[in-house]
Amino acid sequence: MFSALISLGMLGATIRISTPLILAAIGAALSLKANLFNTAIEGFMLIGAFLAVLLSTKLENPYVALLITVLMTGLLGVLYGFVTITLGSDHIIAGLGFNLFATGITTWILQSVLNSPGGFMDPSIKNLPVVNIELINNIPILNVIFNDQDLITYSAWIVFAIAYLFVHQSKFGLRLRATGEYQLAASTLGIKTIFWKYFAALWTGIMAGLAGASISLSHLQMFSQGMTAGRGFIAFAAATFANGNILGTTVMALLFGFFGSVAIRLEGYGLPTQFVQMIPYLMTLLALIFTRRNTKK
Amino acid sequence: MSAEKDRIRSIKDDSKRPYRSFADFIKIFFRRFRSKNRASVLLQTAVAIILALLAGAILVLIVGENPIKAYMALAKGSFGSWPAIARTLRVSSPLIITGLATAVAFRAGVINLGVEGSLYLGALSAALAGIYIKGLPLAIHLPLALLVGALVGGIWAFFPGLLKAFFGVDEIVASLMLNYIAVLLIDYLVLSFFLDPVIGTTSDRPATLPIPETAKLPFISEKYGLTIGILIGVVLAFILAFMYKRSIWGFESDMSGYNRRFSLLGGVNIAKMNLFTMVISGMLGGLAGATESLGVYGRYVSGFSTGIGFDGVAVALMGNLSPLGTVVGAIFFGALKNGGAAMEVSVNVPRDIILVVEGLILAVVTAHKLFIFLRLGLQKSTEEI
Numbered sequence: 001m002f003s004a005l006i007s008l009g010m011l012g013a014t015i016r017i018s019t020p021l022i023l024a025a026i027g028a029a030l031s032l033k034a035n036l037f038n039t040a041i042e043g044f045m046l047i048g049a050f051l052a053v054l055l056s057t058k059l060e061n062p063y064v065a066l067l068i069t070v071l072m073t074g075l076l077g078v079l080y081g082f083v084t085i086t087l088g089s090d091h092i093i094a095g096l097g098f099n100l101f102a103t104g105i106t107t108w109i110l111q112s113v114l115n116s117p118g119g120f121m122d123p124s125i126k127n128l129p130v131v132n133i134e135l136i137n138n139i140p141i142l143n144v145i146f147n148d149q150d151l152i153t154y155s156a157w158i159v160f161a162i163a164y165l166f167v168h169q170s171k172f173g174l175r176l177r178a179t180g181e182y183q184l185a186a187s188t189l190g191i192k193t194i195f196w197k198y199f200a201a202l203w204t205g206i207m208a209g210l211a212g213a214s215i216s217l218s219h220l221q222m223f224s225q226g227m228t229a230g231r232g233f234i235a236f237a238a239a240t241f242a243n244g245n246i247l248g249t250t251v252m253a254l255l256f257g258f259f260g261s262v263a264i265r266l267e268g269y270g271l272p273t274q275f276v277q278m279i280p281y282l283m284t285l286l287a288l289i290f291t292r293r294n295t296k297k
Numbered sequence: 298m299s300a301e302k303d304r305i306r307s308i309k310d311d312s313k314r315p316y317r318s319f320a321d322f323i324k325i326f327f328r329r330f331r332s333k334n335r336a337s338v339l340l341q342t343a344v345a346i347i348l349a350l351l352a353g354a355i356l357v358l359i360v361g362e363n364p365i366k367a368y369m370a371l372a373k374g375s376f377g378s379w380p381a382i383a384r385t386l387r388v389s390s391p392l393i394i395t396g397l398a399t400a401v402a403f404r405a406g407v408i409n410l411g412v413e414g415s416l417y418l419g420a421l422s423a424a425l426a427g428i429y430i431k432g433l434p435l436a437i438h439l440p441l442a443l444l445v446g447a448l449v450g451g452i453w454a455f456f457p458g459l460l461k462a463f464f465g466v467d468e469i470v471a472s473l474m475l476n477y478i479a480v481l482l483i484d485y486l487v488l489s490f491f492l493d494p495v496i497g498t499t500s501d502r503p504a505t506l507p508i509p510e511t512a513k514l515p516f517i518s519e520k521y522g523l524t525i526g527i528l529i530g531v532v533l534a535f536i537l538a539f540m541y542k543r544s545i546w547g548f549e550s551d552m553s554g555y556n557r558r559f560s561l562l563g564g565v566n567i568a569k570m571n572l573f574t575m576v577i578s579g580m581l582g583g584l585a586g587a588t589e590s591l592g593v594y595g596r597y598v599s600g601f602s603t604g605i606g607f608d609g610v611a612v613a614l615m616g617n618l619s620p621l622g623t624v625v626g627a628i629f630f631g632a633l634k635n636g637g638a639a640m641e642v643s644v645n646v647p648r649d650i651i652l653v654v655e656g657l658i659l660a661v662v663t664a665h666k667l668f669i670f671l672r673l674g675l676q677k678s679t680e681e682i
Contacts, residue, residue, distance in 0.1 A: 039469070043656075080660075087664035092408055092469060096610055097659025103604075104652025105356070111647045112360060230477050237470045274485035281474040281481075288466050288474075 010261055015153065016219060017264075018257025020045070020211040022156045024235035025253040026163045027207025032244035033167060034200035035180035039095030040080045041208045042232025043102030048073045048212025050106045053223040054114075057122045062217065066152075070209045077205015081198045099232075107225055119224035152214040159207065164246040176200060180244075208232065230281065237284050241291045252287070259283040338617045342662060349657035353650055360646070367646045374639020375632035381639070383521035387593065389631025390523070391416075391585045391602075393530030395609030396616065396623040397537060398581035404541075404618050405574040406554035411457060411472030412582040413606025414479030415450035419583025420590040421483050422449035424505050424597035425491065427512030427590075438511040443529075443587050450583015451576045453479060458575025462568040468575070476606070487599055505597040514592040526588035530624070533581070537620035550574060582606060604652075608634075611655050614662050630655065 024041050031038035048069050055065035080098055083089045111117045130150050167173040178186040179193040187193045215231070216223045234256055242248025263279040354364035375385050395412050402409035423446030430438065457475060460466035484503070491505045514524040541547035552560040553570050561567050585605065590597045612630050616622025633655070637648035 083660045083664065087661060089661060089665075090663040092410075093610065093614065093663045094660045096410070096607065097656040097661075099656070100604070100607065100611075100652050100659060101656030104649045104654075104656060108356075108360075108647050108649035108653065111649065112645065230473065233470060233473050237474075240467070240470070272485050272489070274481040274488075278478050278481045281477045285471060285474045285478075288471055289460060289464055 010258075010265065013261035013264060014254065014258045015149065016257075017260040018254045019153045019156045019218070020214045020231060021235050021238065021253040021257050021260075022250055023152075023159060023207050023211035023214065024232055025238040025249045026159055026246060027204040027211070028236045028239035029242065029244040029246055029249040030163065030167065030176070030200045030207070031204040032239050033173075033177050033180045034197045035183065036081070036084060036197060036200055036204070037091040037095070038077075038080065038201070038204050039092055039233065039236055040076075040098035041095075041204065041211075041236055042228055042230065043095075043099035044073045044076055044080075044205055044208030045212035045215070045228045045232045046099075046102040046106055046226070047076065048209035049216035049227055050109070050120075050212070050223050051209070052213035052217040053120060053122075053221070054109075056217060063151075066210075066213055066217070069213050070206050073209025073212070074202050074206040077201045077203070077208070078198060080205070081201025085194060085197045085201070103226060106223075110223075110225065117225075119222060121222040150218050152210060152218050155210065156214075159210075160246065160250050167244075167246050211235070234280060234284050237288065241287055255287075256280060256283060341664070342615055342617070345658050345662040345664070348661055349654045352657050353654040356653060357646055357650065362644060362646050367640055367644045367650075370640040370643045370646075371633070371636035373636075374643070375636030380521060381635070383518050383523050385628065385632045385635040386527055387521055387523045387631075388635045389627045390527035390530055390592075391589050391605050392608055392612050392627035392630055393527065393534065393624050394581055394585035394588065395606050396612030396627045397530070397533055397609075397620060398578045398585065398606075399609040400613035400616065400618045400620060400623050401537065401550075401581065402574055402578040403613060404554045405550040405570060406557060407458075407461070407571055407574045407578070408469045409454065409457070409472050409575055409578045410469055410607075410610070411454060411475050411479075412578065412585075412609050413602065413604065414472070414476040415453045415579040415582030416586035416589075416602055416606045417479050417483050418453045418586070419446035419450035420586030420601065421486065421491075421505075421597045422446055422583070423587030424508055424590040427508035428491075428506050428596075430512075431509075433511060435511045439514065439591070442508075442512045442591055443584060446587025446590075447580040447584040450586065451580035454575045454579020454582065455572070458572040458579075461575065462572040468571075484599060487597065491597075493596070503599040507596045508591060512591060513595060514588060522593035524588065524592035526592045529584070529588060530627070533584075534620040534624045541620065582609075585609075608655070611659050611662075614659070 024045055028038055028041055051069040051072055052065055055068055056062045059065050059068075076098070080094065083094050084091050107117075110120060114120055165173075167176065175186070175191045176196045176199070178189070178191055179196040183193050211231075212228065215227060220227075235253060238252035238256060239249045241252050260280050263276045266279070267273065267276045350368070354368070357364040357367050374381055376382055395416060398412045398415070399409065423442045426442040426445040427438070430441065433441065453475065454472075457466070457468045457471040460471055461468045487503050487505060493504050493506045514526055517523045517525060517527070537547075541551065549560065549565045549570060552563065553565050553567055557567060560570075586602070589601060589605075594601060608630055612626040613623050615626030615629060616624070633651045634648070637651035640646055640650075641648045
């Protein structure tokens, strides 16, 4: 049983399940570095998942759909920033508000505009084409990781690289982190702290939108009500475990993705579905106990 | 020089300054409110509601419906007639208790977002106590079933409370995760052990056997589903209000929410307080679930809560975390939800707009810099950099 769990197929599944988690977790990490506890990610992901599928049908071009989706969730991210940074709302409560908003608005549009309550599936949904690099077809592990994946999966790796370089290696990242560490000191040094906070909020929105699109558009080509199912919270948890460190966050997200794929595997062994579905949440809880990170200020 | 003095005096004493214009009047009106804490919070809540309703109206316009018509239908459906009021109160009853559950936690500085999980577990366990304990009279059976619901809800909240109190684990993510786990656990339990053989195969929502009359909450109005659950909520609110005013626990709880360090130095056992608060909050959540399954449903119906636990957060914040304010907040949200359902029938605007409005209210209800942003006060917040 164990050897079946650790197989190349597992690796592919892990990558597939991790993609939205990595994207959203990196978004959360950027916010965390700027001292924003952005729990609204869950809602952004839901809206991202919804818009990506909807626009892909209406526009018949997945790339344009993806672009607009990401712009819209980025806008929402800025809105969240406005509410928390400028208006001074409580981060967690405002996040909860945005999540309710996302649930409400997706259900609303499903019902009254699209006339398909519960979910949305259309044969004309254009998904992103998968990429196959022939060069690595014969290299076993690289083949599973990098081949037959679509644009969003690749983008997760690119995002990881950019975010790592940005946050930990560039002077702009230093400014962002300084803002998060001690806003008053940072602003005394002439850093535009408000700008960096908004910047983080914007990127969190964009990342979450991409993550949502990867859930709906990449693999399932459909949207169902509440389909993100707490993955935004898990991503948020992944970021808090690593204290916003991009590398650590990504590793945690991969770990959660791995548990997700283990869960899917276990379903074949006669374990009740509900318990299998519980595994990601239980693992997050366990990780919380081991790392003891505090999300509050 | 004397003119300068006058100017300073006039700034000092707003109440005696003549209003220069209508805008000036509004400004001073708001500023005077800002000086009084409670009134300013009330005003902030009102502004949050108005902003959210406006945003909702814009969304209705975008979809191509008439927002005035929609809101009229909403108002009529929530308070327009006696049956409408009865239905509003019915929807409000669980919200009062989940609101109290959230208020108790938030006041002590514990962000329990797991009321939803406690609610589900409380609902199921109360229903099971009602179904499988037999031969008791109503006077014993009903309180017992309610107690079982509350206890199981409390035990569920005990986990994140324990993790927070002794391992320093953050309760926000932990309680959120436990919500998902609770729902899955209950689905498993109901589907594999307690399924009603008749309803279970015909309905798409799994349910348990019906609860016998000895464990059901008496109806105030059977037609509109209003049970004495609402009285339980109101009585609890009064008890809590009294506790916060008079009891040592209430004082210590408020103190540890207000300033953790100060209360620690003042001799409050913070770990114990956190744990206790979490359990009380969970018990209230469980009780809310119990009043639902023992009340209008008469059995445990899977997925019966459409976010009642999360609504508690909005309800409690609307009431400024005071128990009696929570009752008002619950009736407000009950009215929105019930009116929303009526609106869905009469105007082509689905009830989900209420969720949108609720979310927007939550987004700005805690915004302490809202007035600064709206330029309604002169005093700058010290936090602003």
